[in-house]
Amino acid sequence: MESGADARNDRRTAEEKAIDDWLPVTSSRNAKWWYSAFHNVTAMVGAGVLSLPYALSQLGWGFGITVLVLSWVITLYTLWQMVEMHEMVPGKRFDRYHELGQHAFGEKLGLFVVVPQQLIVEVGTCIVYMVTGGKSLQKFQQSICPDCKPLRTTYFILIFASVHFVLAHLPNFNSISGVSLAAAIMSLSYSTIAWVASWKRGAHDDVDYSPRSKTSVGQMFGMFSALGDVAFAYAGHNVVLEIQATIPSTPEKPSKGPMWLGCVVAYIIVAICYFPVAIIGFYVFGNTVDDNILITLEHPPWLIASANMFVIIHVIGGYQIFSMPVYDMIETFLVKSVKLKPSGVLRFTVRTLFVVITTFIAITFPFFGGLLGFFGGFALAPTTYYLPCIIWLIVRKPKRWSITWCINWICIVIGVLIMILAPIGGLRSIIRSAGSYKFYS
Template identity: 55%
Template structure:
């Protein structure tokens, strides 16, 4: 069976010949390609490549990159930043946010440059770049599991966030409905995603992503202004000491806090896929438009992150909830609007992170299991994924713990150090040069996050699970 990511011209946006169908094992791909070469014409292969959601449409503008990246980065993680500060303290917490922003801004630049590092080819998917850097087999298995884990984790967390935010909205506006179990709201969010997930490709989400980007900025500003007003009124009674009193608990809280901050910078796992939607020519490569959009997005990111983190922790101190909007109570209508904004934002974020997963699943089904591309395949495959993510979200709806666990476990790799590793492998910067130092510093920070942060997040989930009743 021929490769769905078959090489094409640079103008059309080609992928390397050796790239495997995402989701299939490298060992099986060669045999599948040889068998498929006899049964599928070049035109049929071209049609499949133009059917898969990542490469189906390459007409995006630079501002698409801006709002796609705002939607991807300014997500549920921002709501947990004040809670992260309550475990880290003022100095370490703010320093960690700023340092993470600097490191991930730099690694974003690296990914954008690496997208077309080989003349005439485009690495449209994170695993494709990994294969170029580390080899067809090793690169595939290094990158693909991590990227998919990031995106599945994001889907789960956004499902939890959507359900919680909608419940909070109704508690404030229509208490009789808000009294229903949180499970029902998570299931409603999941049902909504069943329909939206049938969007054929990345660019078909542009209206949803644009709305989500505006919503993210809107609720961030509401959280900032409302927290500031609350802090002005009550800051003299607020305790800004560490959330926990015992030394072991403080250590676990700090580890979880670092993971929460890492989760807040998750956009790299979809960076190459977003850039793949932008047209590229030798005279005007896609990196120009992509970088312009990322600069705009990251300027919004650092402003929103510091504003929400500082105001939320200042207003509520060590009693702040793991979702700062849950700590806000007055004025009720403003908090209700903010929670509704969160609900609409995570609808878009869910789709931005899920689209590469859909690409993985559909590529595997078409190339390895010989399913016929079409609406029926998408309906079956995407619905199964959405339902699975919704079920997990119902079972473990622990927002803060999930941020810490997933943030350190895989987000630190895809956002902090893996782009730097690939940069060193391909570009071989001069020893002790600026890029050499910057890359190795980012790698060390990212690896430490990956080792220690999941411990804090897992411990928080265990503690919360002791008092949790399934499907409550």
């Protein structure tokens, strides 16, 4: 449903309005600021937080904490930019990331620049969440029944995927609000369990904080992959405009007010989750920590089982948050370009096929750490760290060498470095994991 101002400024034809009322991103505009908060927490705090102690073990204390803090500051700044640019043209809302890109780069170039990267992020995140959900289910079973016959990881991924064959058919963002709220609460819960359980365990006398690899080449690639792990932990930008599109807006009360309030609350929660998990996890386990800290933790079994169940609930919501814009892109293309009729059959087919594809890829490449590093650097760094800055420079045109101009270029340089280096480390990790992994095991 639209707000009064949205309706008054509506310049669409009846057919365009009917299509937009059917598409998942634009079909409902009655969200509140707290929707923004828990949607952003669900999108941000996900599988990435569990790998942060591992990332610190690759980066070391000084450089690792510097990277964590800089990433938090830079991504909060670029998130603010996107919220501000959502309605920078009077009477128009950029409801999707690619629409903002088209405004900055042109109709065709904007699609070429934004859509491939956004799709890689969203589809890649869904694949990682399939792997995370399946492995967390496996860890849950091992925790509550250590003497039970072990099952293949493949089976647990399939069990996790079965939930999405149902939830995928919820029509729009607001319809998944309950799932997203539960996921946000779970993310805070399992993050707290991770660092509290680590702290209670305490660091052993022989804990080692030296680099994980003993060779210079291994250390270099490990650092590259860790940069991608950190980048993956800040993935919310890829859905922020779509989330803001669900908030009503008037000239007197634009959507950026409640949206930004929700983002600030979300980022406070992000800090509460990320920094204790990363620092305490590395402090306790040193360079022996796994790429998922909940796998490293073994005791008490009931608490670790609970944490893994919380992860499962969270990544269910995270999968829905990141898949919804993909559904929107595909359904938009089919009804606007291919001219198919909007229908339940079309929606059922598109979404079921998407779940099937992401499940198949997750079963084929269940390498949690390598996937984080690869996807984190290859696509998340551009869409999170520097693409908003480039768009800002193009549309806002700050004075050369002004503070704003310099800040944006610093973010761009850092983002480009992560984009170049992180996929190299992530790809190496995937290849090494594949070499020692028994497929479908």
